[in-house]
Amino acid sequence: MHSFTEENYLKTIYHLSQLNDSPVQTNAIAEGMKTRAASVTDMLKKLSDKQLIDYIKYQGVTLTDKGKTTAVSVIRKHRLWEVFLVEKLKFKWDEVHEIAEELEHINSGLLVERLDEFLGFPKRDPHGDPIPDHNGIFEPDQNIHLHEMSRGDKGVIIGVNEYTSAFLKHLERLGLTIGILIEIEEIADYDGSVELLVDGKKINVSKEVTQRILVNYK
Amino acid sequence: MHSFTEENYLKTIYHLSQLNDSPVQTNAIAEGMKTRAASVTDMLKKLSDKQLIDYIKYQGVTLTDKGKTTAVSVIRKHRLWEVFLVEKLKFKWDEVHEIAEELEHINSGLLVERLDEFLGFPKRDPHGDPIPDHNGIFEPDQNIHLHEMSRGDKGVIIGVNEYTSAFLKHLERLGLTIGILIEIEEIADYDGSVELLVDGKKINVSKEVTQRILVNYK
DNA sequence: TTGAATATTTAGATAAATCTAAAAATTTTC
DNA sequence: GAAAATTTTTAGATTTATCTAAATATTCAA
Numbered sequence: 499m500h501s502f503t504e505e506n507y508l509k510t511i512y513h514l515s516q517l518n519d520s521p522v523q524t525n526a527i528a529e530g531m532k533t534r535a536a537s538v539t540d541m542l543k544k545l546s547d548k549q550l551i552d553y554i555k556y557q558g559v560t561l562t563d564k565g566k567t568t569a570v571s572v573i574r575k576h577r578l579w580e581v582f583l584v585e586k587l588k589f590k591w592d593e594v595h596e597i598a599e600e601l602e603h604i605n606s607g608l609l610v611e612r613l614d615e616f617l618g619f620p621k622r623d624p625h626g627d628p629i630p631d632h633n634g635i636f637e638p639d640q641n642i643h644l645h646e647m648s649r650g651d652k653g654v655i656i657g658v659n660e661y662t663s664a665f666l667k668h669l670e671r672l673g674l675t676i677g678i679l680i681e682i683e684e685i686a687d688y689d690g691s692v693e694l695l696v697d698g699k700k701i702n703v704s705k706e707v708t709q710r711i712l713v714n715y716k
Numbered sequence: 717m718h719s720f721t722e723e724n725y726l727k728t729i730y731h732l733s734q735l736n737d738s739p740v741q742t743n744a745i746a747e748g749m750k751t752r753a754a755s756v757t758d759m760l761k762k763l764s765d766k767q768l769i770d771y772i773k774y775q776g777v778t779l780t781d782k783g784k785t786t787a788v789s790v791i792r793k794h795r796l797w798e799v800f801l802v803e804k805l806k807f808k809w810d811e812v813h814e815i816a817e818e819l820e821h822i823n824s825g826l827l828v829e830r831l832d833e834f835l836g837f838p839k840r841d842p843h844g845d846p847i848p849d850h851n852g853i854f855e856p857d858q859n860i861h862l863h864e865m866s867r868g869d870k871g872v873i874i875g876v877n878e879y880t881s882a883f884l885k886h887l888e889r890l891g892l893t894i895g896i897l898i899e900i901e902e903i904a905d906y907d908g909s910v911e912l913l914v915d916g917k918k919i920n921v922s923k924e925v926t927q928r929i930l931v932n933y934k
Numbered sequence: 935t936t937g938a939a940t941a942t943t944t945a946g947a948t949a950a951a952t953c954t955a956a957a958a959a960t961t962t963t964c
Numbered sequence: 965g966a967a968a969a970t971t972t973t974t975a976g977a978t979t980t981a982t983c984t985a986a987a988t989a990t991t992c993a994a
Contacts, residue, residue, distance in 0.1 A: 587830040597824045604818045612805040757973055
């Protein structure tokens with residue numbers, strides 16, 4: 499078995515390698531794990547010895563198949579527990595991330611499968627992130643960041659990529675939650691802020707916010 | 717916050733001090749924690765520094781109020797999660813102990829209270845053990861071990877005090893599960909084995925088994 | 935293409951939880 | 965009540981994950 503720390507490293511490396519395909523750098527991992535580069539180097543050696551990553555000194559790391567499987571399994575558990583907390587225990591979507599960070603390390607294959615079944619095999623977590631299935635397969639999706647859309651485009655908010663309570667509460671105040679239909683009214687050249695049409699009302703959101711919202715606009 | 721290990725020590729000390737009121741001995745803790753006496757001594761110093769136990773060298777330990785509160789909180793979580801696993805995720809009563817050993821350390825007060833509510837504020841776990849309430853209060857009970865009963869006594873099986881899969885499966889084969897009404901037909905002087913009347917049928921159980929079954933016989 | 939800036943690794947420490955072996959305290963037995 | 969047996973503690977190592985400071989490698993920019 500892998501320690502909590504090892505699992506968290508794998509998860510972080512997985513997420514970082516999704517952003518840009520190139521090998522993940524030590525400093526990026528250090529930032530993601532909120533630790534120092536020297537600590538990352540130590541752990542990379544360990545993960546490499548366990549054949550969970552391919553690691554070349556000074557060149558960064560990529561996950562091996564074994565490492566990827568482990569990372570996806572942790573992500574699956576994280577997202578299923580989030581669904582449980584929101585759907586069954588009435589938590590708000592901005593309250594579940596921290597608890598799921600703990601629950602994701604509970605170690606029982608049977609538990610995960612029973613939980614999945616109990617929840618009705620959900621496809622997405624409360625933040626709109628896809629939940630990989632039993633075999634680690636993600637449903638293919640054609641999402642786009644809000645800031646990549648053009649004037650007149652329409653779509654449904656399908657997810658976010660920041661999970662702080664501050665950010666999620668901000669979205670809620672604006673009425674920007676999962677499943678909401680939006681339309682791009684205007685994009686300001688000046689600062690990249692965007693005017694949206696939501697439920698008949700006009701809303702202005704900053705560029706920072708548009709970069710953190712995923713939209714499904716098939 | 718306390719580490720998983722610290723919480724497990726407190727839980728073990730709590731259970732041992734329930735058996736006989738006297739201070740709990742180092743060796744007993746070592747056995748309960750499946751570790752060495754030397755390791756126990758180290759941890760006792762630590763727990764003592766944190767004022768979770770009263771510890772006198774060579775004399776054994778008792779929990780302080782603070783230590784007791786922590787132990788009971790962990791036990792509450794353990795038992796609530798067991799109810800969840802059996803009632804909601806269709807686990808068998810002999811499959812839940814190990815998983816609950818992990819879940820009991822998840823650290824969120826709100827989670828425990830929401831879980832309790834979701835489960836309908838259960839009073840007992842699947843093994844018949846009482847679940848302390850929000851304030852750490854156990855429902856008073858007048859249970860007795862099966863081996864303390866006399867010929868002719870009747871009662872309802874309310875719990876067990878061993879949780880190995882082997883033992884629980886054995887009980888199931890005998891039809892001795894929580895809620896079953898039993899009557900003592902005969903107690904053998906020879907080996908202390910007991911003949912029970914269960915559901916109209918006669919069943920023989922060894923002394924070892926009778927020592928591990930709790931009966932409510934009001 | 936070389937010097938400066940940046941990124942990464944190494945070296946050496948620290949803290950938590952554990953271990954074995956040996957010493958010390960307590961209890962039991964005669 | 966002293967010797968033997970048992971229990972507990974101490975001393976010193978080990979493992980995991982972390983840290984700071986210094987050294988080294990890589991990249992960038994003039």
